[in-house]
Amino acid sequence: MKSNFIQKIKQSVLSQTPKRNISLVIMTLIMIVPVTSCKKSFLDVVPDNVSTIANAFVSQTEAEKYLFTCYSYLPTETDPTYNVGLTAGDEVWVEDPANHIRSTNVLQLPRGFQNSSDPIANYMNGTRDAAANYKAIRDCNVFIENVSDKSKVLDLDIDTRERWIAEAQFLKAFYHFQLFRAYGPIPIIDKNLPIDASIDDIRVKRRPVDEVVNYIAGLYDQAAAKLPLTIRNEGSELGRVTKAAALSMKAKLLVTAASPLFNGNPDYNSFKNKDGEQLFNPTFSAEKWQRAADACKAAIDFCESQNIRLYTFPTPTNPLSQTTMTQMGIRNAMSEKWNEELIWGLTANNNINYNSFFQSMCAGQYDFNNADAAKSANRPLLGPTLKMAKMFYTKNGVPINEDKTLDFSDIAQLRVGTHDERFNIKEGETTARLNFDREPRYYADLGFDRGVWYMANSPTKTDEDTWWMKARGAEVGQSSPIPIAGFYMKKALNWHYEWATVTYINYPWPEMRLSDLYLLYSEALNEAQGPVADVYTYVNRVRARAGLPTVQDAWTNYSINPTKYTTKEGMRAIIQRERSLELCFEGHRFWDLLRWKTAGIELNGNVTGWTISENSPQLYYRERLIFSRHFVIPRDYLWPIKESDLLVNQNLVQNPNW
Numbered sequence: 001m002k003s004n005f006i007q008k009i010k011q012s013v014l015s016q017t018p019k020r021n022i023s024l025v026i027m028t029l030i031m032i033v034p035v036t037s038c039k040k041s042f043l044d045v046v047p048d049n050v051s052t053i054a055n056a057f058v059s060q061t062e063a064e065k066y067l068f069t070c071y072s073y074l075p076t077e078t079d080p081t082y083n084v085g086l087t088a089g090d091e092v093w094v095e096d097p098a099n100h101i102r103s104t105n106v107l108q109l110p111r112g113f114q115n116s117s118d119p120i121a122n123y124m125n126g127t128r129d130a131a132a133n134y135k136a137i138r139d140c141n142v143f144i145e146n147v148s149d150k151s152k153v154l155d156l157d158i159d160t161r162e163r164w165i166a167e168a169q170f171l172k173a174f175y176h177f178q179l180f181r182a183y184g185p186i187p188i189i190d191k192n193l194p195i196d197a198s199i200d201d202i203r204v205k206r207r208p209v210d211e212v213v214n215y216i217a218g219l220y221d222q223a224a225a226k227l228p229l230t231i232r233n234e235g236s237e238l239g240r241v242t243k244a245a246a247l248s249m250k251a252k253l254l255v256t257a258a259s260p261l262f263n264g265n266p267d268y269n270s271f272k273n274k275d276g277e278q279l280f281n282p283t284f285s286a287e288k289w290q291r292a293a294d295a296c297k298a299a300i301d302f303c304e305s306q307n308i309r310l311y312t313f314p315t316p317t318n319p320l321s322q323t324t325m326t327q328m329g330i331r332n333a334m335s336e337k338w339n340e341e342l343i344w345g346l347t348a349n350n351n352i353n354y355n356s357f358f359q360s361m362c363a364g365q366y367d368f369n370n371a372d373a374a375k376s377a378n379r380p381l382l383g384p385t386l387k388m389a390k391m392f393y394t395k396n397g398v399p400i401n402e403d404k405t406l407d408f409s410d411i412a413q414l415r416v417g418t419h420d421e422r423f424n425i426k427e428g429e430t431t432a433r434l435n436f437d438r439e440p441r442y443y444a445d446l447g448f449d450r451g452v453w454y455m456a457n458s459p460t461k462t463d464e465d466t467w468w469m470k471a472r473g474a475e476v477g478q479s480s481p482i483p484i485a486g487f488y489m490k491k492a493l494n495w496h497y498e499w500a501t502v503t504y505i506n507y508p509w510p511e512m513r514l515s516d517l518y519l520l521y522s523e524a525l526n527e528a529q530g531p532v533a534d535v536y537t538y539v540n541r542v543r544a545r546a547g548l549p550t551v552q553d554a555w556t557n558y559s560i561n562p563t564k565y566t567t568k569e570g571m572r573a574i575i576q577r578e579r580s581l582e583l584c585f586e587g588h589r590f591w592d593l594l595r596w597k598t599a600g601i602e603l604n605g606n607v608t609g610w611t612i613s614e615n616s617p618q619l620y621y622r623e624r625l626i627f628s629r630h631f632v633i634p635r636d637y638l639w640p641i642k643e644s645d646l647l648v649n650q651n652l653v654q655n656p657n658w
Contacts, residue, residue: 057146060160063153066143067164070171071240071348073136075178077509077587078346079354080361080382081106082129084121085587087382092585093607093626094382095484102357105129110603112630116640116658123182125642133175134189140172141192166226170241170249173219177253180216181591182639183655184262185209185271185279203651208279213257217295220250230306238338239347239508244306247299248343248512254295255520258288258527259595267634271656279653289528296521300514300538303343308514310545311341323423323440324454324463326547328495330444333515333545334586335494337507341515345508356504362493365477366453366467370499373480383483384446384585386608386623389434392442392581397543397554399577404560406437412621417450426450426468432610432621440547441581447488449477449610449620456496473615484626485609489585515542515582523575531571539575542582594637603631632657 056066076082081103086092088109097107105120105128114120119128126132146152147165156164179186187204188211207215224246231237256262264284271279313328320328333341361382365371390411394400400408411434417425424443425431431450435442447453449471458466471477471486482488494505518538526535540550548554551574555565564570576596580589593599607627614620635657646652 053142053146056142057152060153060156063143063147063156063164066139066146067167070136070140070143070168073131073133073139073171073175074346074348074350075131076349076354077511078350078358080358082121083587084109084130085590086585089590089593090602090607090629091384091388091580091589092382092489093385093484093609095481095626096381103129110629111627114636114640116643116654119640119642121182121639122642123179123639124645131175131178133179134187136175137172137189138192140168140175141189143168144172145192162226163228166223166246167241169219170223170227170246173216173223173246173253174249176212176216176219177249177256180209180212180253181256181595183641184268184638186212187652188212188215190215203649205273205275205277205651206279206653208277208281209257209262210281213253213262216253217250220246220253224250234338239345241344244299244303244308245344245512247295247302248517251292251295251299251517251520252512254288254292255524256591256595258285258292258524260597261595261637263288265597267637268656271653273653274651286528289524293521293524293528296517296524297534300517300521303514303517307340308343309340310514310541311336311339312545318461320454320463321423323443326440327444327454330441330546331491331495333513334491334510335507337494337505341513342508342510343512343514343517346511347508350509351506355506355509359493359497359504361483362447362489362491363497363499364447364453364469364471364482364488364490365479365499366447366455366469367499368470368476371476371479375499375502379480381481381483382489383485384487384489385485385626386487386610388584389442389446389448389485389487391577392445393439393548393554394558395437395439396558397439397548397551398559402559402561405558408433412623414617414621422452423454423463424452426452429468430617432617439581441584445489445491445581445584447490449486453490454495455498457498471612472617472620473613475615478612482612484612485607486612486620487609492585510586515545516579516588518542519575519579519582523572523579526568526571526575530568531566535571535575536565539578542578546582597637599631599637600633603629603636605629 055062057063077085079102080087080092081101084106087106094107097104101107109120121130122128123130123133126135144165147156147161153161176186176188185206185208188207189204193201223241224243227241227243227246229243231240231242262280264282265280266282268280269282273279311329311333313325313332332339338345360379390400394403394406396403396405400406411432413433414430415433415436417427417429417431419427421427421436425435429450435448435451443451447469449469451469452463453467453469454463455467460466469477471482494507496505497503518541522535522538525532536551543550551565556562565574576592579592583589593602605628606625607629608623609626611620611622611624614622638655640658641652641654646654
């Protein structure tokens with residue numbers, strides 16, 4: 001059942017006048033506040049079809065509808081055809097973007113089809129499957145200005161008024177962050193312009209990166225001061241923002257700003273406005289990392305004070321092995337709705353239709369009795385790459401190419417699952433070397449041929465003799481096509497899903513959870529001070545939940561590079577991989593690769609997978625080329641601005657090399 005909050009957002013959006021595709025040409029005009037009905041053409045979002053702003057703030061009911069309009073621009077992250085962070089990276093691949101897909105725009109990004117004439121995922125204008133962030137900011141400004149006026153919305157009490165303003169400030173900060181992350185220096189829209197603004201005022205300019213970051217951070221601070229500590233009315237308000245969300249998103253902003261893409265990046269030394277204003281500070285600042293670390297720690301301390309903690313799977317009625325208990329703690333941290341680790345879950349634009357669409361890609365046909373092609377015929381063929389499978393650690397907690405005790409030189413070597421391995425791999429079945437001796441997150445996050453797939457409706461009620469995958473060519477698990485590389489995003493499928501009824505359990509998209517914040521803190525602190533005690537502490541907390549030894553023990557005892565963790569550079573590599581594994585399929589890695597300036601390495605090269613059409617294990621487990629990717633350095637680190645926008649607003653400058 002949808003929460004009242006989601007229903008209110010839908011009602012608010014449905015009551016609006018039809019949305020238009022607004023280019024940045026028009027964006028410079030929609031900052032003008034319409035104050036008379038004759039100017040209503042500038043107003044794209046009007047609650048209940050009211051033609052003037054004044055009527056939108058005559059009562060608490062109408063004002064709340066406008067607040068829900070501000071929420072309605074939140075990104076549709078649970079649908080990969082919108083989620084750039086998931087689809088444009090190297091974690092997953094789709095065979096044919098046009099096959100059973102709502103839209104192919106975002107799916108074309110990793111194929112090199114981004115352009116400046118009609119950009120994919122245009123975060124400024126809201127075209128080609130992105131939210132219209134400047135339109136969202138304009139609506140937030142309208143709301144803040146009117147609700148801040150105590151002569152309006154007279155039936156609104158002071159506490160609710162302050163909270164609603166803080167929510168709009170948070171959303172305004174978040175929409176600016178969405179733009180900053182993609183474009184770097186952006187126009188800041190602090191207030192909407194008056195109707196009689198001059199042409200020069202309307203032609204906004206991009207602001208330097210440091211100014212943008214400080215502005216967004218200030219908005220988060222203002223919001224945090226008045227937002228509720230927690231959501232108390234869970235029946236109607238889950239998904240609305242809290243102080244914990246504001247502090248955590250500020251921390252993420254500052255970590256992003258301290259990262260190599262934005263902190264002393266020499267690639268942009270000559271990137272300036274037309275008046276010569278420098279848009280990127282050419283000087284590296286270690287202080288930015290310390291500021292980010294301080295913000296992360298403040299957010300962690302507050303979250304923990306509100307009993308936000310790493311998720312652990314509760315002991316079920318029917319006993320499970322510790323192996324499965326650990327895996328369920330990993331899986332459900334993402335896909336168990338409103339669990340104790342979630343800091344901010346997106347519900348607006350992430351409803352059951354989008355969520356079930358996403359989960360349909362994740363469900364391997366482990367239930368042989370219900371392996372009916374009709375039940376999965378329309379499933380998009382999106383799944384993890386072989387590169388992603390290789391990235392997970394060994395059972396000793398180090399990369400497969402660093403473990404001195406285990407040999408992964410031939411990942412396709414065949415091996416039979418034993419009784420001791422029965423909770424990970426079906427006993428007596430043959431599969432590839434790559435699938436053995438891996439960390440718990442490998443088995444929790446990935447579905448693969450001959451892998452065990454425990455679910456709430458296990459036929460034995462336990463993890464003994466439970467569901468498993470039989471997915472080679474012509475086998476029951478391929479009664480309909482499977483993802484191109486042979487792997488499923490098992491982690492993202494809620495464990496209550498049932499093939500018999502094809503029933504998906506909706507969950508909010510985890511925009512921010514505590515493990516993300518822990519790893520951001522470790523990263524920032526390591527960059528600021530080197531591998532001091534807290535750097536290890538917070539990485540190791542995440543690893544402990546994942547059933548892994550500490551960084552110190554793992555590298556000392558099992559790695560060919562036993563002192564790696566003792567240096568800043570070594571811990572940087574460890575933390576970056578830890579983020580990629582812990583947060584896989586949650587839309588973070590692509591943006592991380594950009595801010596780390598490692599996308600030029602990671603997003604260039606071959607996409608590979610198993611030969612999924614073959615039936616015998618000898619032929620199925622052959623690595624094959626799927627696609628060769630090309631990431632253009634430094635051009636592709638920033639989004640292009642639409643060319644026609646630059647022609648109309650001549651104060652705007654294009655991002656380099658577009």
